[in-house]
Amino acid sequence: xxxxxxxxxxxxxxxxxxxxxxxxxxxxxxxxxxxxxxxxxxxxxxxxxxxxxxxxxxxxxxxxxxxxxxxxxxxxxxxxxxxxxxxxxxxxxxxxxxxxxxxxxxxxxxxxxxxxxxxxxxxxxxxxxxxxxxxxxxxxxxxxxxxxxxxxxxxxxxxxxxxxxxxxxxxxxxxxxxxxxxxxxxxxxxxxxxxxxxxxxxxxxxxxxxxxxxxxxxxxxxxxxxxxxxxxxxx
Numbered sequence: 001x002x003x004x005x006x007x008x009x010x011x012x013x014x015x016x017x018x019x020x021x022x023x024x025x026x027x028x029x030x031x032x033x034x035x036x037x038x039x040x041x042x043x044x045x046x047x048x049x050x051x052x053x054x055x056x057x058x059x060x061x062x063x064x065x066x067x068x069x070x071x072x073x074x075x076x077x078x079x080x081x082x083x084x085x086x087x088x089x090x091x092x093x094x095x096x097x098x099x100x101x102x103x104x105x106x107x108x109x110x111x112x113x114x115x116x117x118x119x120x121x122x123x124x125x126x127x128x129x130x131x132x133x134x135x136x137x138x139x140x141x142x143x144x145x146x147x148x149x150x151x152x153x154x155x156x157x158x159x160x161x162x163x164x165x166x167x168x169x170x171x172x173x174x175x176x177x178x179x180x181x182x183x184x185x186x187x188x189x190x191x192x193x194x195x196x197x198x199x200x201x202x203x204x205x206x207x208x209x210x211x212x213x214x215x216x217x218x219x220x221x222x223x224x225x226x227x228x229x230x231x232x233x234x235x
Contacts, residue, residue, distance in 0.1 A: 033107065039108045047119075081176075107170055111166055188211050
């Protein structure tokens with residue numbers, strides 16, 4: 001077996017050479033992840049804002065459920081989506097199993113509770129500050145949610161980035177519903193697992209380097225957005 005130094009050098013060479021297989025895998029990973037995060041935000045942001053801004057019967061139960069769903073085991077989500085999309089499942093006629101769409105569905109289910117729960121906390125804290133002002137101005141429910149979401153936009157961007165970080169590193173659910181099919185559903189995490197087991201460490205390490213780079217970029221973006229929010233607050 002080649003030494004680590006030579007494997008790393010070959011991995012970096014694949015990245016610098018824009019290896020077509022490598023680029024295809026990265027592009028599919030980003031497409032699936034960004035789509036899932038966008039859908040999760042469309043669902044999770046309004047849901048979390050509503051739970052955080054209003055008091056209603058069963059609110060505590062909804063909060064507990066959202067917090068619990070943040071820890072959903074990915075393989076369980078993958079299994080449930082698989083059963084729904086399989087030929088004998090209720091959505092079988094759509095023939096979505098082993099497609100990027102199935103992977104988007106699984107990732108959306110995993111990310112939505114995270115977005116909703118974090119949004120709920122952000123909006124709830126902000127709503128406490130503005131409660132008296134909203135009451136004195138007679139602000140309606142929809143306007144209240146809109147105002148809170150807008151004022152918390154910097155914090156909510158970090159929520160979206162947290163969801164992205166969770167989704168892009170996912171392997172258990174996507175490999176179950178996607179099947180890890182070459183040129184069809186092979187993403188970075190599933191390829192790393194497969195190529196490592198095959199002994200193709202150069203491609204696996206190259207994808208690992210890219211995945212770590214994306215994680216660093218996401219974390220740097222979160223820190224930059226938080227710093228911008230602090231500066232804006234004291235401007």
